[in-house]
Amino acid sequence: MTTAPHHETVSGRDRAGSSHEVVVLGYEGMSPFELGVATEVFALPRPELEVDWWYTFALCAERRGPLGAVGGFGIEAPHGLEALAGADTIIVPGSADVHADPPDAVVNALRAAHQRGARLVSICSGAFVLAATGLLDGLMAATHWRYAALLRSRFPRVRVDPDVLYLDHGQILTSAGTAAGIDLCLHIVRRDHGADIANRVARRMVVAPHRDGGQAQFIEQPVPATGNGDPIGTAIAHALDHLDEPLDVDALARVAHLSPRQFSRRFRATTGTSPGRWLIEQRIHASLPLLEHDARGIEALGQAVGFPSPASYRQHFREIVGLSPAAYRNRFRAA
DNA sequence: TGGGAAAACCGCCAGG
DNA sequence: AACCTGGCGGTTTTCC
Numbered sequence: 001m002t003t004a005p006h007h008e009t010v011s012g013r014d015r016a017g018s019s020h021e022v023v024v025l026g027y028e029g030m031s032p033f034e035l036g037v038a039t040e041v042f043a044l045p046r047p048e049l050e051v052d053w054w055y056t057f058a059l060c061a062e063r064r065g066p067l068g069a070v071g072g073f074g075i076e077a078p079h080g081l082e083a084l085a086g087a088d089t090i091i092v093p094g095s096a097d098v099h100a101d102p103p104d105a106v107v108n109a110l111r112a113a114h115q116r117g118a119r120l121v122s123i124c125s126g127a128f129v130l131a132a133t134g135l136l137d138g139l140m141a142a143t144h145w146r147y148a149a150l151l152r153s154r155f156p157r158v159r160v161d162p163d164v165l166y167l168d169h170g171q172i173l174t175s176a177g178t179a180a181g182i183d184l185c186l187h188i189v190r191r192d193h194g195a196d197i198a199n200r201v202a203r204r205m206v207v208a209p210h211r212d213g214g215q216a217q218f219i220e221q222p223v224p225a226t227g228n229g230d231p232i233g234t235a236i237a238h239a240l241d242h243l244d245e246p247l248d249v250d251a252l253a254r255v256a257h258l259s260p261r262q263f264s265r266r267f268r269a270t271t272g273t274s275p276g277r278w279l280i281e282q283r284i285h286a287s288l289p290l291l292e293h294d295a296r297g298i299e300a301l302g303q304a305v306g307f308p309s310p311a312s313y314r315q316h317f318r319e320i321v322g323l324s325p326a327a328y329r330n331r332f333r334a335a
Numbered sequence: 336t337g338g339g340a341a342a343a344c345c346g347c348c349a350g351g
Numbered sequence: 352a353a354c355c356t357g358g359c360g361g362t363t364t365t366c367c
Binding site for chain 1: 342
């Protein structure tokens with residue numbers, strides 16, 4: 001396995017034909033399960049998928065030689081930290097020791113990769129390694145619920161959300177306890193290749209394509225492949241630009257130049273949900289930063305993101321986020 | 336918190 | 352034959 005050429009962009013979707021290197025950062029005492037999740041999603045060849053590109057995969061570690069893994073066997077990392085310099089996506093699995101700081105060389109390599117535009121992904125207690133780089137400061141992060149309190153106390157500037165499976169901040173993604181790493185890796189595939197491909201990968205893995213677990217998902221960059229000229233992509237862009245206006249299926253279908261029936265069908269195929277459901281979720285997500293930074297009342301904010309009444313805003317907010325808007329504002333209001 | 340009207344959703348099917 | 356399309360209508364969800 002060779003190191004991919006250097007890329008300055010992180011989103012694979014606009015680099016048809018080129019490669020996208022996924023590198024897992026291994027270390028002594030790592031969990032083979034989380035390494036396995038990454039290999040299953042990104043390293044398996046997928047000749048059955050009609051995609052322009054798929055991922056290449058590598059495992060690296062600070063120190064050469066076999067790494068002792070949980071379970072008492074060794075895993076050989078064929079690359080050193082220099083592999084991070086060519087990575088498009090870096091996956092940090094659960095840390096063996098959540099009390100120790102990672103080595104400076106690791107911290108520096110991760111910062112440099114981030115600076116360069118690489119995407120950083122943590123699974124479980126891997127969030128501690130990302131937190132040590134300072135790159136999570138001010139961001140909401142997910143980790144295993146057992147470690148939420150510890151992460152918060154060790155890194156007070158990181159805002160820990162113990163109730164989500166994963167969080168997507170675009171270039172930095174964190175996920176909760178081990179199995180949530182599957183959800184996050186599939187989410188990444190969904191972002192890079194669309195819901196349809198992600199669903200097929202999930203089906204082949206025999207897992208649910210998308211799990212809510214009754215819990216809130218905060219996804220800040222939810223727009224799937226909005227290729228230019230793609231009717232669904234333009235409708236999505238239009239909707240996000242006009243969230244505050246009343247939007248119904250017929251209107252969006254008109255923007256996309258499709259019949260309402262065809263629009264709904266295509267929308268679900270690329271997005272994974274229905275137009276109405278998606279709209280509600282986008283409106284809720286759009287209101288979160290307002291609750292944190294905009295001093296206006298709850299009713300005004302609900303209206304500002306397009307909910308027809310305060311009641312419906314509160315209703316959907318509670319259902320999706322798990323708190324009332326007021327409770328959310330109380331908890332996360334900017335200091 | 337409830338319930339009736341309206342909208343959205345989606346399986347089905349016929350036509351291109 | 353395999354596929355995409357658009358309308359119908361029964362069921363579910365949202366609105367007020």
